[in-house]
Amino acid sequence: MTGPLAPGDIPDEGDVIKLIGVHRTFDSDPPVHALRDVNLTVRRGEHLSIVGPSGSGKSTLLNTLGLLDSPSSGDYWLDGVRTGALTDRQRTALRGSSIGFVFQSFHLLPYRTVEENVMLAEIYRRPRPGRARRSRAERARAALDRVGLSHRHGFRPDRLSGGERQRVAIARALMSEPALLLCDEPTGNLDSENTLSVLDLFDQLGAQGMTLVVITHDEAVSRRATKRVRIHDGQLSQEYA
Amino acid sequence: MRHRRRAVAADPEKKAGRPWIAPRDLWTEAVAGVLARPLRSALTTLGTVLGIGTLVITIGVASTAAHQIVGRFNALTATSVTVEVPPPASDTVPLVDWEGIAAVDRLAGVESSAALAQTDELAAVQVRTNDVVTPGGLSGQTLAVAAASPSLPAAVRGDVTAGRFYDGGDIARHARVAVLGDQAARLLGITEVNDSPAVFFNGHSFTVIGILGGFKREQRLSTSVILPPTTARDRLGLGTVNRVLINTSLGAAQQVARQSPVALTPNSAKALTVLAPPDLSKARKGVQGDVNSLFLVLGLVSLIVGAIGIANVTLVTVMERVGEIGLRRALGASRRQIAGQFLMESTTIGLLGGVIGAALGTVVVVSVSAVKDWTPVLDGRLALGAPVVGAVVGLLAGVYPSLRASRMEPVEALRAPS
Ligand SMILES: Nc1ncnc2c1ncn2[C@@H]1O[C@H](COP(=O)(O)OP(=O)(O)OP(=O)(O)O)[C@@H](O)[C@H]1O
Ligand SMILES: [Mg+2]
Numbered sequence: 323m324t325g326p327l328a329p330g331d332i333p334d335e336g337d338v339i340k341l342i343g344v345h346r347t348f349d350s351d352p353p354v355h356a357l358r359d360v361n362l363t364v365r366r367g368e369h370l371s372i373v374g375p376s377g378s379g380k381s382t383l384l385n386t387l388g389l390l391d392s393p394s395s396g397d398y399w400l401d402g403v404r405t406g407a408l409t410d411r412q413r414t415a416l417r418g419s420s421i422g423f424v425f426q427s428f429h430l431l432p433y434r435t436v437e438e439n440v441m442l443a444e445i446y447r448r449p450r451p452g453r454a455r456r457s458r459a460e461r462a463r464a465a466l467d468r469v470g471l472s473h474r475h476g477f478r479p480d481r482l483s484g485g486e487r488q489r490v491a492i493a494r495a496l497m498s499e500p501a502l503l504l505c506d507e508p509t510g511n512l513d514s515e516n517t518l519s520v521l522d523l524f525d526q527l528g529a530q531g532m533t534l535v536v537i538t539h540d541e542a543v544s545r546r547a548t549k550r551v552r553i554h555d556g557q558l559s560q561e562y563a
Numbered sequence: 564m565r566h567r568r569r570a571v572a573a574d575p576e577k578k579a580g581r582p583w584i585a586p587r588d589l590w591t592e593a594v595a596g597v598l599a600r601p602l603r604s605a606l607t608t609l610g611t612v613l614g615i616g617t618l619v620i621t622i623g624v625a626s627t628a629a630h631q632i633v634g635r636f637n638a639l640t641a642t643s644v645t646v647e648v649p650p651p652a653s654d655t656v657p658l659v660d661w662e663g664i665a666a667v668d669r670l671a672g673v674e675s676s677a678a679l680a681q682t683d684e685l686a687a688v689q690v691r692t693n694d695v696v697t698p699g700g701l702s703g704q705t706l707a708v709a710a711a712s713p714s715l716p717a718a719v720r721g722d723v724t725a726g727r728f729y730d731g732g733d734i735a736r737h738a739r740v741a742v743l744g745d746q747a748a749r750l751l752g753i754t755e756v757n758d759s760p761a762v763f764f765n766g767h768s769f770t771v772i773g774i775l776g777g778f779k780r781e782q783r784l785s786t787s788v789i790l791p792p793t794t795a796r797d798r799l800g801l802g803t804v805n806r807v808l809i810n811t812s813l814g815a816a817q818q819v820a821r822q823s824p825v826a827l828t829p830n831s832a833k834a835l836t837v838l839a840p841p842d843l844s845k846a847r848k849g850v851q852g853d854v855n856s857l858f859l860v861l862g863l864v865s866l867i868v869g870a871i872g873i874a875n876v877t878l879v880t881v882m883e884r885v886g887e888i889g890l891r892r893a894l895g896a897s898r899r900q901i902a903g904q905f906l907m908e909s910t911t912i913g914l915l916g917g918v919i920g921a922a923l924g925t926v927v928v929v930s931v932s933a934v935k936d937w938t939p940v941l942d943g944r945l946a947l948g949a950p951v952v953g954a955v956v957g958l959l960a961g962v963y964p965s966l967r968a969s970r971m972e973p974v975e976a977l978r979a980p981s
Binding site: 385388390391410412414415417418419423425428429431433434438442443445446447448449455498 | 581582583584585587588592595596598599601886887889890891892893894896897898900941973974975980
């Protein structure tokens with residue numbers, strides 16, 4: 323830890339995410355300033371939506387929040403832990419134990435069934451009480467059920483429609499019951515009916531205490547969030563409901 | 564409150580736990596990875612199959628052959644000693660006389676012995692029987708004539724198949740009797756001796772009193788007419804011992820070979836030539852050494868080629884699965900677990916190659932043995948060790964690709980499609 327912290331820089335109890343003066347610069351030629359002086363606080367159980375034009379830095383922000391990428395400068399506190407001070411191993415463990423992802427491009431393994439893809443969310447975690455290896459398939463079915471896909475559990479991902487793949491990716495994220503769920507365009511491929519049911523699901527998750535960060539282009543989706551921010555050219559601006 | 568949270572912040576591992584995967588899950592993931600492209604995995608095992616197969620075949624055939632050769636030594640060669648007696652200078656006494664073998668029989672380890680007299684003049688003699696009447700007058704067979712001690716049947720490990728062999732009485736009486744080798748008897752058409760058939764050659768007739776067959780050594784006597792030494796000297800001038808056959812107990816051959824010349828002729832032992840079997844253990848080693856080295860090198864080269872093949876394909880697989888690596892990192896896989904999975908996959912392929920190679924090699928060794936009528940000698944350690952060697956080859960081959968996989972940054976990896 324470097325130097326004394328200003329009083330406002332220490333997150334409160336209940337702040338799941340706290341970004342303080344975060345920059346992310348890619349050393350390409352020319353350098354890209356994907357995030358500029360981003361400050362953001364998200365509290366437990368909140369549902370944050372991020373909107374912004376293509377290339378504005380939304381995915382970069384999400385990767386940073388998911389500990390997949392590190393800020394070039396600034397601090398990221400996750401659930402009271404100052405992540406900049408962690409080793410690679412510690413970041414990995416924290417990511418595996420408390421963060422779930424729904425990626426823009428799904429990232430399903432083509433050679434595994436839908437059910438196996440969902441079960442994958444659990445193999446890198448120590449078995450917890452009530453979550454034994456034996457009942458893993460059962461829980462995967464339950465997660466698929468929540469997105470309305472239990473009838474497709476034996477399919478390979480390449481036989482599914484885009485919307486179905488997206489829902490499998492959501493089921494996989496639910497499987498590990500993360501404290502923080504990060505979604506990149508989770509409804510991009512869904513029709514309005516499926517979008518509504520996914521949004522209802524998000525509401526339920528929020529009520530259970532799960533913190534959600536959702537990137538979206540869809541105004542309807544954004545409106546269901548409890549908190550909204552807009553990102554433009556790497557800069558964040560608050561929006562008010 | 565704040566204090567408690569600081570404690571958590573100071574030790575995040577306690578909160579998150581260390582990256583962890585159940586061994587069974589690691590295995591399941593690796594097998595799924597191998598089976599994702601079954602044809603490619605099968606082709607990748609080929610190098611290891613060839614390498615392990617060659618090694619198993621080489622070692623298996625070599626030890627089978629060695630066992631076979633040594634087996635023959637045991638049965639016969641290892642206990643056979645032959646002493647060659649040079650012809651005496653004219654007018655001097657023979658180096659070895661017929662009673663000389665009694666001294667050999669007294670040596671420790673000697674089981675039987677016999678003296679033989681054969682000459683070039685009597686190697687091809689026209690022999691007739693009394694009852695063969697061939698039109699044209701040309702009858703009989705070309706056979707050899709030899710004189711031998713009465714102990715000959717034991718010395719050649721043969722059997723008297725008809726009648727009897729001559730004994731000391733026949734020798735003392737200078738009896739005009741003969742024993743036929745079984746081939747000689749067949750050629751002359753004599754199958755039994757109850758009616759006292761006779762053979763004629765060089766103007767003499769001899770009564771056939773027995774047939775000797777089943778020669779285990781000195782096979783050319785089977786086409787000979789064998790006479791008592793006294794009779795042979797009187798009638799044919801065949802009286803000088805030129806060969807002594809000795810059979811020893813197992814392991815005694817070397818010692819008997821050293822001692823027998825002295826026993827036969829104490830004063831000129833050096834003039835005798837002794838043919839003794841080679842040292843048994845040396846023979847076994849020699850055979851194994853010859854067969855092994857070239858093919859062992861071949862097998863090892865195939866193994867190295869196999870390892871390079873596995874390394875190459877695993878590297879290609881890693882590059883194709885960059886997106887998957889990113890996903891696994893996002894799901895909480897540590898660098899070590901990523902490396903572990905690809906190591907496990909390459910090890911599985913190597914193991915598979917080892918199992919198939921060992922199986923094929925064993926089949927080949929057994930078939931070769933069956934064709935050659937050998938007893939296959941298969942070392943259990945070899946059959947079990949071969950798959951282990953295959954697995955180690957796969958493990959080593961996987962080191963570089965696995966390191967490459969584990970070094971990938973999650974964000975970069977996730978940019979690739981999966
Ligand atoms: N590794 C990198 N090297 C250089 N530039 C990068 C890198 N990653 C992202 N960028 C740039 O950073 C900017 C933000 O990228 P990002 O993926 O966050 O956009 P986005 O808001 O998610 O866009 P979209 O809505 O199209 O997904 C883009 O201009 C992109 O080109
Ligand atoms: Mg994006």
